[in-house]
Amino acid sequence: MTMLPATTEKKLGLVIDLDTCVGCHACVTACKGWNDQGYGVPLSDQNPYGADPSGTFLNRVHSYQVQPVDAAPQTINFPRSCLHCDDAPCVTVCPTGASYKRAEDGIVLVNEDACIGCGLCAWACPYGAREMDAAAGVMKKCTLCVDRIYNENLPEEDREPACVRTCPTGARHFGDLNDAESAVSRLVAARGGYDLMPEMGTRPTNKYLPPRKKDRPDQASLLAPLLDIKATGFAGWLDRMLGKI
Amino acid sequence: MHPAPSVIVFTVLSGIGFGFLAFVAAGLLPVSGWGAFFVWGLGYGLAVVGLGASTFHLGNPQRALLAFTQWRSSWLSREAWASVVTLLVLAPMALSDWLGLGLPRGIGWLGAGLCLLTVAATSMIYAQIRAVPRWNLWTTPLLFLAFALTGGALLAGREVLAPLLCLGLAAALITTFLLGDQQFVRRGANLGTATGLDRIGAASVFELPHTGGNYLMHEMIHVVGRKHAMKLRVIAVICGAVLPAALVLLPGHLGIAFAVLVHLAGAFAARWLFFAEAEHVVGLYYGARG
Amino acid sequence: MSPLPVWYPPYGETEGYPVHALTQRPMDMYHSWGSQNAWLRQIRGKNFLYLPTKIWEGGGFAPGDYARVTSPSGEIVVPVAHMAALNENTVWTWNAIGKRKAAWALDAAAPEAVEGFLLNHLISELLPAKGDGHRYSNSDPVTGQAAWFDLKVRIARVGPRDHAEPAFPPMPRVVPQGSQR
Incomplete structure (x- = not known):
């Protein structure tokens, strides 16, 4: 069903902390590994041992360098995967109903049995969340590990997306962004979490936390707070008189 | 694309x-x-x-x-x-x-x-498709309709209507090219908004997420040389609209045949450009469009 | 023997080799995980020598360029890339990406074998002679692992190339080239 639900009870999604991501690709590896064994067709690769290998991954980590106006440049690592948008364009363009958004938790999924592989959803997504699996001829995307989060065969601590479970620096968080009291919502509020490409009108559920401000070497002095103290009362008067001599 | x-x-x-x-x-x-x-x-x-x-x-x-x-x-x-x-x-x-x-x-x-x-x-x-700013404009339906009507009129051998529609098609093509060229910048999408790193400073790609190829790069990121694109734009207008307007006036079915074949050559050039010049915002993450 | 890190000036000559060269283990390759899936190659199938802004601009480098990297012990020619957030006297690359042609059941034209490279060729197997005239192994005295943070080099631009050097012929295959995972 490619009509979007008017609202969803929960808005399950991820919060990605760009301050603590070190670009280790553990989340990329965990996601590809988990989706080799779960439902559907395993994520395929083409020419995996060849001179020009390519393949389907649901989560990718980019690396950027950022030059602030008057501070040292920074390297920022940037994981990119489906943002499970509220107003997901990939859902409405789908002609077969294979692309859908769940009303109970807002997760956007692909029904691989209905997908004809036209690729229109990939064109519609500004974030490149969807890749065609060349071997299966269907579109694939982050499932928010829907086969883990409700799975009672897994121990409770494993009932979260594989990428979140594996992140060694705690840069990935999972929860209900519709619940203002949830840990992820409070994190977004405290750190100023933001949407990617808000001008596209997709209203993403996933949020990104900006890197924290770095110390400036010229301001790192321990004595700096003491330099601004102004004397008051008699001492202040004396200070001003002496300054005039 | x-x-x-x-x-x-x-x-x-x-x-x-x-x-x-x-x-x-x-x-x-x-x-x-x-x-x-x-x-x-x-x-x-x-x-x-x-x-x-x-x-x-x-x-x-x-x-x-x-x-x-x-x-x-x-x-x-x-x-x-x-x-x-x-x-x-x-x-x-x-x-x-x-x-x-x-x-x-x-x-x-x-x-x-x-x-x-x-x-x-x-x-x-x-x-x-908002993610392709060049397409997300009123000129797209106008262009498709202009091509359909002009091609149809040429094939139908309409000696007054076809040349008039050819003129309209030429105008539609040129408008689409010129307005389309400005769209990506007008929409304000850049690496800064795509990553949110404009909060910190000027962002650029340090390293790509993979050295192997993938579907996104193959499908969504296609670079056409400006000179190459310019040549094809000229072919699209000349073959798609200008020449057929004259050829359709030649007598008999041969005139129609020539007009339509030349028009189709222009149409294929225009449609190839429609896809090849379309920039998808996902390319920003990969460093396309600086 | 203390496990705490210490610092001392590099052994051997460093005059004329003003730049420090380091390596990092790639987190997504076999040094970090229990095994190696072939699909890990797609993340990092070739490596660059990362140059800080001062060397990048001072050397007139452009994207796609290679550089000749010379140490007291050897010389290599490798692809380079610019890294802004990098100490201005240091260059670095990823370990273990460069592979011998036809190794690892890969195609002999694999990027790992053609453009990938190791810094190993710049580093001597043996330390300079000690007082007793012996030369000890240039590796960790407990684990035997080779990990060097005292390598000093100089860099010169050579322009665009299509393969790294030294380039050796393909090695004989002990297993056939892999075709599926």
């Missing part, structure tokens, strides 16, 4: 097919009997071959019938219905012209309107 031959053939042939069918259905060609059979057959043939070509783009074409189910939200689904309904509505008119059944021309006028709706629906598949 990667210019896939199947989609280029689909949109060009189905466009001229439905455009031609509109003229035929409106009774603007004085045909009857086997002449009508040939003319209607040509229109149906172009439309059907075009639609058939689109299935080569699919990863799982055997499920293609499912594409009719989501007309409430999907332009591709609506286009599927529009093309089928149009061809069905036109059938009695076609039979009437061929076999002299004398059915009212109103059916044909309805069919002609449905032909144009089908072309418009096809164009909306692309025009709705």
